[in-house]
Amino acid sequence: MHVPDGFINAPTSAVTGVVAAGAIAVSLRGARRELDDRTAPLAGLVAAFIFAVQMLNFPVAAGTSGHLLGGALAAILVGPFTGILCVSVVLLMQGILFADGGLTALGVNITDMAIVTTVVSYAVFRGLVKVLPRGRRSLTAASFVAALLSVPAAAVAFTLIYWTGGTTDVAIGKVAGAMIGVHVLIGVGEAAITALTVGAVVAVRPDLVHGARDLRPTLRLRVNGELVDAPAGAAPVAVRASRRTLWVTGLVTSLVLAGFVSFYASANPDGLEKVAADHGIDKRTEKHAASDSPLADYGVKDVTDARLSGGLAGVIGVGTTVVAGSTVFWAVRRRRTRDVSPVSTSGV
Structure with a gap:
């Protein structure tokens, strides 16, 4: 669902850019509460995993494919604030290095694919977890439903953005019907990937999964004859x-x-590409500013073997994303450590 340059006019793109910048600023502060020494490395890995799985388009209907958006997966694994940052890092890497998603449309893509999917999915997930029986199966089921609903929610968000600032004259009802219809099908794939991944991580390390914190047993230590909660992160x-x-x-x-x-x-x-082609939304698509990038279109320039070219591009993308993501999340973690460091009281 990467929106290219030219789909949305400049004023609307600017507004979504402000919205995206504001959400990232809020998320940077919120992520300080979600990340610790155990989960900060996982957040960088989640970003890299989302990048990798987004390369795996799966067929959903005649002549149409879909791919993971990742907002639900990131929110459940590392928290909603950190999740927004994870998907935003992926979108930034894709736009700059691979010419995937317009640079002038970066605000649109972050608003739609990072903010909307993460907020909607995590709200649904937390609501379901509260009413379902406490356990891993309920967690996996809630992950499935949350991810399923997040994709058509993103389709609705795009439709509203297009209604506000679309550059072609297309009946909004047709856009809405086509976008929501196909993205409900894509949502099934998103839900399956999300539920399987969350279930796998919860099975081996539930203590690292943000959405599974209610399942974690509280470790208590006896200190001076009294039972107290162990410090966060205490583990053998x-x-x-x-x-x-x-x-x-x-x-x-x-x-x-x-x-x-x-x-x-x-x-x-x-x-999105299929709907845009069928309904003429793509008539004013503009050339991507990074179209001459050595990695444009997920291939390495001058490498003639398609399999090798695509594979190298994918490996470079994963490596770049995990480094960029880990750098961001470790910086956020270090900022939290400084913020909570005890103040010296000597001389008082």
């Missing part, structure tokens, strides 16, 4: 080692998906 050495194993496994999985499996992804246009 063996558990900490498995966290590193999880990170390495996730990174290797992302590299394999982007570097190898992506070659077998559907070549059909995604939901």
Whole structure:
């Protein structure tokens, strides 16, 4: 659902840019409360995993494909504020390096694919978790429903943005019907990927999953004859080692998906591209500012073998995203550490 340059006029793009910038600023502050020494590395990995899986377009209807948006997955794994940052990092990497999603439309894409999907999915997820029986199966089911609803919600958001600032004269009812219809189908794929991923991580490390915090048993220690809650992050050495194993496994999985499996992804246009072509929304599409990038269109320039070119581009994308994401999240974590550091009281 990456919106290219030219779909939305300049004033509306500017407004969504302000909305996106404001949401990122709020998310940077909110992420300080969500991230700690255990989860900050996971957040960078989540961004890289979303990048990798977004390369795997899957068929959903005749001549149409879909791909993961990732807002629900990120929000449930690392928290809604950090989730917005994760998807935003992915969109930034895709726009700058791979000419995927217009640079003037970056605000539109962050608003639609990062903010809307994350906010809607996490609200649905938390609501379901509160009413469903407490357990891992309920968590997985809530993840499925939340992800399923987040995709048509993004389609509705795009329709409203297009209604406000679309550059072609197309009946908004036709746009809405086509966008919502195809993205309900794409939502099923999003839901399956999200539920499977969340379920897999919860099965091995529920303590690292933000959405599973209600399932975590409280570790209590006896201090001076009284039971007190253990500090956050307290864990045996063996558990900490498995966290590193999880990170390495996730990174290797992302590299394999982007570097190898992506070659077998559907070549059909995604939901937005198909609707745009069918209804004339793409008449004023503009050339991407990064169209001459060595990695444009997810291929390495001057590498003639398509499989090798796409695989190298995917690996570079995963590596760049995990570095960029990890840098952002470690910086946020360090800022939190400084904010909560005890103030010296000497001399008082």
